[in-house]
Amino acid sequence: MARYLSITQKIYLLTLLLVVITLTGSVAFNVYYTWKELSQREYELTFSLSHLLDTSLPEKYFQIIEHPQLENAEKITQANQILQPLVTQLLQAFPGYGAGVYSRKLNAIVAFGPDFNPKGLIDIRPNSPARAVYSTREPLRYDSYSQTRQAQVLAIIRPVIRDQEILGHVWSNITQKSFNNLFYHKIVEQLPLFIFLCLFAVLGSRLITARFLNNLRTFRDRIQRLDLVKNDLRQFSPELLEIYEEVRTSYERLSISEARFRDVVSAFDEYVWEIDLQARYTYLSDKTRELIGQDPSLLVGQNIYERIHADDIYKVRQHIELGISSAQGFRDLEFRRIRHNGQLGWYKNSAVAILDPNTHQVIGLRGATRDVTTNKQQEAQIHYLAYHDALTGLSNRNALKQELQKLCDQQTYNEHTFSLLFIDIDRFKEINDNFGHTLGDKVLQQMAETMRRLLPVNATLARLGGDEFMALLPKTDSNIAEKHALILQKAFSRPLIIQRQRLHISACIGIALAPDDGESPDTLSQSVDTALYTAKVQGPGQIRFCTPQASQSMLEQIRLQHELFLAVKQQQFSLAYQPQLITCGAYQGQVMSMEVLLRWQHPELGFISPARFIPLAEETRLIIELGHWVLKTSCHQVRQWQLEHQLDNLRVAVNISSVQFVREDFVQQVADILEETGLPASCLELEITESVAMEQAEQVSLKLNELKRMGIWLALDDFGTGFSSLKYLKIFPFDILKIDKSFVDGIPHDQQDTRLVEAMIHLAQGQNMQVVAEGVETEEQIKHLSQGGCDLIQGYYFSRPLPPQQTLEFLLEHQLACKTPADNV
Numbered sequence: 001m002a003r004y005l006s007i008t009q010k011i012y013l014l015t016l017l018l019v020v021i022t023l024t025g026s027v028a029f030n031v032y033y034t035w036k037e038l039s040q041r042e043y044e045l046t047f048s049l050s051h052l053l054d055t056s057l058p059e060k061y062f063q064i065i066e067h068p069q070l071e072n073a074e075k076i077t078q079a080n081q082i083l084q085p086l087v088t089q090l091l092q093a094f095p096g097y098g099a100g101v102y103s104r105k106l107n108a109i110v111a112f113g114p115d116f117n118p119k120g121l122i123d124i125r126p127n128s129p130a131r132a133v134y135s136t137r138e139p140l141r142y143d144s145y146s147q148t149r150q151a152q153v154l155a156i157i158r159p160v161i162r163d164q165e166i167l168g169h170v171w172s173n174i175t176q177k178s179f180n181n182l183f184y185h186k187i188v189e190q191l192p193l194f195i196f197l198c199l200f201a202v203l204g205s206r207l208i209t210a211r212f213l214n215n216l217r218t219f220r221d222r223i224q225r226l227d228l229v230k231n232d233l234r235q236f237s238p239e240l241l242e243i244y245e246e247v248r249t250s251y252e253r254l255s256i257s258e259a260r261f262r263d264v265v266s267a268f269d270e271y272v273w274e275i276d277l278q279a280r281y282t283y284l285s286d287k288t289r290e291l292i293g294q295d296p297s298l299l300v301g302q303n304i305y306e307r308i309h310a311d312d313i314y315k316v317r318q319h320i321e322l323g324i325s326s327a328q329g330f331r332d333l334e335f336r337r338i339r340h341n342g343q344l345g346w347y348k349n350s351a352v353a354i355l356d357p358n359t360h361q362v363i364g365l366r367g368a369t370r371d372v373t374t375n376k377q378q379e380a381q382i383h384y385l386a387y388h389d390a391l392t393g394l395s396n397r398n399a400l401k402q403e404l405q406k407l408c409d410q411q412t413y414n415e416h417t418f419s420l421l422f423i424d425i426d427r428f429k430e431i432n433d434n435f436g437h438t439l440g441d442k443v444l445q446q447m448a449e450t451m452r453r454l455l456p457v458n459a460t461l462a463r464l465g466g467d468e469f470m471a472l473l474p475k476t477d478s479n480i481a482e483k484h485a486l487i488l489q490k491a492f493s494r495p496l497i498i499q500r501q502r503l504h505i506s507a508c509i510g511i512a513l514a515p516d517d518g519e520s521p522d523t524l525s526q527s528v529d530t531a532l533y534t535a536k537v538q539g540p541g542q543i544r545f546c547t548p549q550a551s552q553s554m555l556e557q558i559r560l561q562h563e564l565f566l567a568v569k570q571q572q573f574s575l576a577y578q579p580q581l582i583t584c585g586a587y588q589g590q591v592m593s594m595e596v597l598l599r600w601q602h603p604e605l606g607f608i609s610p611a612r613f614i615p616l617a618e619e620t621r622l623i624i625e626l627g628h629w630v631l632k633t634s635c636h637q638v639r640q641w642q643l644e645h646q647l648d649n650l651r652v653a654v655n656i657s658s659v660q661f662v663r664e665d666f667v668q669q670v671a672d673i674l675e676e677t678g679l680p681a682s683c684l685e686l687e688i689t690e691s692v693a694m695e696q697a698e699q700v701s702l703k704l705n706e707l708k709r710m711g712i713w714l715a716l717d718d719f720g721t722g723f724s725s726l727k728y729l730k731i732f733p734f735d736i737l738k739i740d741k742s743f744v745d746g747i748p749h750d751q752q753d754t755r756l757v758e759a760m761i762h763l764a765q766g767q768n769m770q771v772v773a774e775g776v777e778t779e780e781q782i783k784h785l786s787q788g789g790c791d792l793i794q795g796y797y798f799s800r801p802l803p804p805q806q807t808l809e810f811l812l813e814h815q816l817a818c819k820t821p822a823d824n825v
């Protein structure tokens with residue numbers, strides 16, 4: 001219980017106890033002393049009384065006793081008559097006392113009081129202790145039973161000695177009861193004094209205690225203020241001085257340590273807090289104001305869970321409870337807290353348990369909290385960047401991969417299927433290169449927005465890079481997947497108007513379904529690749545599922561790629577030449593030039609069209625080697641014919657792929673070949689498609705100008721099929737414009753094509769360029785083209801591409817026109 005009392009209560013109780021002990025002691029002592037004093041007084045009185053009685057015994061008494069003639073009985077009667085009044089008188093002066101006279105000679109008590117009874121004149125008992133006085137001759141004191149008073153008495157027995165003879169004895173006594181009464185009255189008389197003393201002691205102790213406590217309080221206050229000087233302490237005590245010195249030293253140490261702690265706390269980016277077992281703040285450092293925008297003193301007493309984001313409360317509660325129960329605290333607990341200004345902040349917390357120094361029980365937690373909002377935002381930003389495409393804001397390849405993996409893992413195929421749509425914009429490269437990357441980006445953004453708007457909300461739409469998009473549609477079968485693809489296709493068919501340009505964009509879509517086309521991300525990706533590939537092969541704006549046939553053609557493609565490598569190694573290629581004839585004028589019908597075309601005769605697969613393998617060769621960059629071979633072989637061949645058959649001005653047109661052209665050493669390669677083969681530059685024509693021209697216009701321009709300076713003819717191939725043919729005519733130094741077969745095909749029945757071709761010829765003439773129409777198959781076409789002013793005709797009508805020997809024969813049959821780039825037709 002003592003543990004539950006305050007120090008003040010303890011001091012009160014102790015003082016009271018001391019008072020009670022003191023009082024009890026003093027009362028006991030007083031009682032004892034009173035009793036002792038009383039018994040001494042009674043002894044003295046009794047002694048005096050017996051002495052008085054002894055000395056008062058008259059001479060006559062002794063005469064009676066010694067009277068020779070008197071009978072003993074008569075002696076007793078007469079002695080009594082003499083002594084009894086004496087005894088009675090004496091006892092009246094000493095109320096409460098008894099006294100008596102015993103004659104030894106008469107062997108009788110001859111007088112006694114206070115209650116004399118004549119019948120009581122009796123012998124003294126043989127065993128009475130009073131008889132002892134005869135042998136000691138001294139007064140005796142004893143406490144015994146009195147024969148005469150029939151009670152317990154305190155008595156003095158005194159021998160009556162006359163002439164050395166012991167004649168008997170006298171006694172005086174007081175009954176025990178009378179003594180007790182006297183004692184009792186004495187005590188009662190002292191009672192007011194006792195009470196007074198008690199009150200005085202209690203009040204005194206109360207005053208002393210109060211003064212002591214007051215001093216203690218003053219001492220404490222002054223210790224707290226540490227403004228005591230040694231002189232002050234004299235009024236307390238040396239012990240207190242010692243305590244004070246210790247306290248002051250400790251306090252100074254504590255102050256230094258606290259200042260250090262405060263400095264550390266304010267130097268770090270954390271605010272420090274303490275909570276009790278009910279998770280209420282008991283302390284918060286000043287930094288709290290800065291980090292959560294609230295006055296720390298207002299937070300003390302508040303529950304830590306207040307203002308924590310609802311989603312995080314459970315986690316925080318778990319950490320705090322476990323931290324307390326395990327006495328281990330916790331580390332790196334992150335939660336969101338609503339700041340005073342209403343904004344949400346992220347905070348990272350670590351805490352240790354606070355132990356009671358005496359019981360070593362956990363009484364709370366002490367922790368530090370750091371504002372990690374910026375880190376979290378950066379993390380979120382990094383996460384966003386890691387999983388989103390910066391241009392369109394759609395998911396990126398990583399995010400799609402994860403989502404695909406998730407769906408594959410969750411898949412219960414009997415219940416759900418999902419589909420993958422692979423969307424690839426047709427001829428996006430041309431748009432991009434033609435109108436610039438800014439517009440290209442806008443196209444991608446608008447297409448992305450269209451898809452995001454049209455696809456279901458649970459779909460994951462990602463941009464994989466470039467113009468490739470992929471959509472993951474959960475819980476869709478083939479019908480639904482196709483429906484979504486058609487919706488997208490329809491939306492794409494509407495022209496896009498960007499930067500005042502009206503663009504007709506289409507996209508191919510490949511579809512793969514899980515689990516039919518694959519059960520893992522890899523197999524599904526392969527399937528949807530195949531589906532898209534099949535769609536692409538079919539032409540722009542196509543939608544295709546992944547079918548066994550599609551897979552087959554993909555496989556074929558892969559095999560072809562392999563075969564192409566072998567073919568280059570084993571030199572399975574040859575060249576064919578297709579003549580270009582003059583349409584009008586003096587040289588009409590004569591060969592002006594020849595386009596060299598690559599031929600691949602596979603030992604098993606037979607003839608493989610360049611339209612099939614050239615894109616593959618470009619993809620694998622084998623075209624660099626192949627193209628070099630074509631250029632060198634054809635230059636060599638033509639130079640041979642020139643020398644052997646005086647075909648001095650025979651010109652050869654070589655197709656140049658963009659992969660070849662962009663190489664830094666391309667111009668040098670051409671120069672080397674010309675030098676090696678001896679073919680004059682004026683007998684070489686390089687056919688370059690728009691796609692070549694579109695790459696880095698400045699460098700292209702530099703290269704073209706250099707080639708042109710060398711005297712090489714430059715032809716813009718497939719004119720009209722791209723987006724910006726016209727622009728290229730203006731900015732690049734082309735000598736020849738080749739009208740694509742797709743326009744020639746329409747002559748003369750398709751009015752639009754016919755007009756377009758006429759316009760192209762007109763345009764080329766305006767630029768002082770030769771015009772070559774390719775793919776000419778009919779006389780009607782020739783008629784129209786020659787009437788329109790087309791300079792050269794190439795096509796089956798005159799000749800298919802021919803192997804070298806037949807080409808030579810054709811050349812020798814048709815007279816060769818002698819022209820140079822300088823004097824154009």
Ligand SMILES: Nc1nc2c(ncn2[C@@H]2O[C@@H]3COP(=O)(O)O[C@H]4[C@@H](O)[C@H](n5cnc6c(=O)[nH]c(N)nc65)O[C@@H]4COP(=O)(O)O[C@H]3[C@H]2O)c(=O)[nH]1
Nearest residue numbers: 597598610611614630655656657775776777794795796797
């Ligand atoms: N139906 C029809 N076709 C006609 C007619 N006249 C010519 N052709 C075909 O049209 C193509 C003309 O070549 P291109 O436009 O440069 O188109 C070429 C060219 O872009 C590319 N190519 C061919 N050889 C090479 C080469 O050595 N290097 C590069 N980079 N590409 C080449 O392959 C494409 C296809 O070449 P080919 O299959 O040889 O097809 C040739 C030729 O055989 C006609 O009246 N009717």
